[in-house]
Amino acid sequence: MSKDLDVTGVGNAIVDVIAHAEEAQITRLGLHKGAMTLIDAEAAERLYGQMAPAVEISGGSVANSIAGVAALGGRGGYIGKTRNDQLGQVFAHDIRAAGVEYTTKSAESGSPTARCLILVTPDGERTLSTYLGACVELGPEDIDESLIARSKVVYLEGYLWDPPRAKEAMLKAANLTHKHGGRVALSLSDAFCVDRHRAEFKRLIDDHVDILFANEAEIASLAENDDFEACAAAIRGRAELVVLTRGARGAVVLSGEQRFEVAAEPVARLVDTTGAGDLFAAGFLHGVTQGRSPTDSARLGAICAAEIISHIGARPELSLAKLVAERGL
Amino acid sequence: MSKDLDVTGVGNAIVDVIAHAEEAQITRLGLHKGAMTLIDAEAAERLYGQMAPAVEISGGSVANSIAGVAALGGRGGYIGKTRNDQLGQVFAHDIRAAGVEYTTKSAESGSPTARCLILVTPDGERTLSTYLGACVELGPEDIDESLIARSKVVYLEGYLWDPPRAKEAMLKAANLTHKHGGRVALSLSDAFCVDRHRAEFKRLIDDHVDILFANEAEIASLAENDDFEACAAAIRGRAELVVLTRGARGAVVLSGEQRFEVAAEPVARLVDTTGAGDLFAAGFLHGVTQGRSPTDSARLGAICAAEIISHIGARPELSLAKLVAERGL
Numbered sequence: 001m002s003k004d005l006d007v008t009g010v011g012n013a014i015v016d017v018i019a020h021a022e023e024a025q026i027t028r029l030g031l032h033k034g035a036m037t038l039i040d041a042e043a044a045e046r047l048y049g050q051m052a053p054a055v056e057i058s059g060g061s062v063a064n065s066i067a068g069v070a071a072l073g074g075r076g077g078y079i080g081k082t083r084n085d086q087l088g089q090v091f092a093h094d095i096r097a098a099g100v101e102y103t104t105k106s107a108e109s110g111s112p113t114a115r116c117l118i119l120v121t122p123d124g125e126r127t128l129s130t131y132l133g134a135c136v137e138l139g140p141e142d143i144d145e146s147l148i149a150r151s152k153v154v155y156l157e158g159y160l161w162d163p164p165r166a167k168e169a170m171l172k173a174a175n176l177t178h179k180h181g182g183r184v185a186l187s188l189s190d191a192f193c194v195d196r197h198r199a200e201f202k203r204l205i206d207d208h209v210d211i212l213f214a215n216e217a218e219i220a221s222l223a224e225n226d227d228f229e230a231c232a233a234a235i236r237g238r239a240e241l242v243v244l245t246r247g248a249r250g251a252v253v254l255s256g257e258q259r260f261e262v263a264a265e266p267v268a269r270l271v272d273t274t275g276a277g278d279l280f281a282a283g284f285l286h287g288v289t290q291g292r293s294p295t296d297s298a299r300l301g302a303i304c305a306a307e308i309i310s311h312i313g314a315r316p317e318l319s320l321a322k323l324v325a326e327r328g329l
Numbered sequence: 330m331s332k333d334l335d336v337t338g339v340g341n342a343i344v345d346v347i348a349h350a351e352e353a354q355i356t357r358l359g360l361h362k363g364a365m366t367l368i369d370a371e372a373a374e375r376l377y378g379q380m381a382p383a384v385e386i387s388g389g390s391v392a393n394s395i396a397g398v399a400a401l402g403g404r405g406g407y408i409g410k411t412r413n414d415q416l417g418q419v420f421a422h423d424i425r426a427a428g429v430e431y432t433t434k435s436a437e438s439g440s441p442t443a444r445c446l447i448l449v450t451p452d453g454e455r456t457l458s459t460y461l462g463a464c465v466e467l468g469p470e471d472i473d474e475s476l477i478a479r480s481k482v483v484y485l486e487g488y489l490w491d492p493p494r495a496k497e498a499m500l501k502a503a504n505l506t507h508k509h510g511g512r513v514a515l516s517l518s519d520a521f522c523v524d525r526h527r528a529e530f531k532r533l534i535d536d537h538v539d540i541l542f543a544n545e546a547e548i549a550s551l552a553e554n555d556d557f558e559a560c561a562a563a564i565r566g567r568a569e570l571v572v573l574t575r576g577a578r579g580a581v582v583l584s585g586e587q588r589f590e591v592a593a594e595p596v597a598r599l600v601d602t603t604g605a606g607d608l609f610a611a612g613f614l615h616g617v618t619q620g621r622s623p624t625d626s627a628r629l630g631a632i633c634a635a636e637i638i639s640h641i642g643a644r645p646e647l648s649l650a651k652l653v654a655e656r657g658l
Binding site: 020051052053067086090097315 | 348378380384385396415422426441642644
């Protein structure tokens, strides 16, 4: 089948509920600042009751990346589970309106559409509490082979290892991707998520992953080592391309014996870091699927990440295609 | 009963769905730029399907004003009808999290919570299409006498004249307000809304309204005259305080034979004019209920309006109390 899609994502389909919070509130609520914690429906209701007035914006890590690919002018597909409720309609509307092919059937019963309660502290850092809701319904039957077959890259979310049947779905997606000559990308998603699934993630990477994304905390958790260079040495060669993002310190790309570094893009006003990693991946994957070099792809990632952290929410507000054109890319 | 609430609002309880749009799209969709059009469920679904990726933020004209009063440090109450669905939960959470007393029972069946589809053009102007949904369920039985009795001012939304039983609710609220020694404020809401209900609005103002808010288009529609000064002369004395907002040209307050003018507050970056009038009213009513002069109250209104148009959405993002303190008010 012809590869008319650049990147198809498989992830948790989530609506973000974003509110400002003071540092003291994060501590008082017993949350891990900067991390993602899974919570149940009751805890979600309790936490929501303590949050400031909020804004609802479609989210989901890999869904954000795919929306980013589309905003760069690439063609994207998405697989992820919602319930057929109001927030599910919001999620489906937003990803389709971004130009992404999204055909996963929503659940007719069971838990509501997932939401991620996001507290943004004055330093722009975000702390995530996710109620997975309908995401637990995602299973191998949702992996649309034709979407996979049409995609140059299939991008999987590490977070998917949490809902019980989604890992089967991920493995099916990975196998189908290679069967159809595509490449498998994976985001490690979150240091605590890596901690929950370290051994399985290592096997997944070795057996299936061509392009790996991780930030410093995630790679430290995977390698169980706090030294960045030691982590980089440990992961080198485990995937064709390893992309390590370092926040304000830029990013490192490892490709075989080669190493490429790019600086972070300057940001006039840091507002909300939600989606920084997701949009870096968007830029990088767009570059890769357009045949760009690892350095140019990482520069695209840095530009997209800078756009997303300059406003609330993890979906692009600007035409990223125009933005990167202005930067000469 | 002691007046421990400054302002209680009665309005349509709405969640805003906000997306960017080009001028050409407004024309293509046949919408009146800058106005509010009522649409049914089917038209709402059709329009939503054509909108760009959106953001959901609690709205509702008078609800925005009351959230503004609370953000200024005042005490607010709110009466408005939602359905017990996800968007209804969002509305209730946000207004309560803003510190407002909101006790109206949500509808257990019938139409879903109202939404306003808002297209924001590059000039910051907003065009509204409202699906009233559960708002049509608001009736006199929802007017909580104790909330009214405790309020110095009860602020009514002109838009409430559209849902069939809400006008009974408004009249009941107005009568109870005066019975308990409070003052009745009214927003004319929208020029087309005035056009639909001109004669009834005139009667409502003469019989019940102490503080009237209108922008230039609304007062022109009420007076059926395009000359601002002629409109001002026609409306003078019909209410104790008449507040006429003029966008970038500031505002005029008429009080008996007196006339006060204030300039608009400068705005560094105009993003989205949604809520400008609502937040002007918030500042003005907060001033009035704190015993401030008409000029100071209008200056408070101008500062709040400037904050709201500098970002997406009609609910304040900053502590308005801090903002006005910085301006020496």
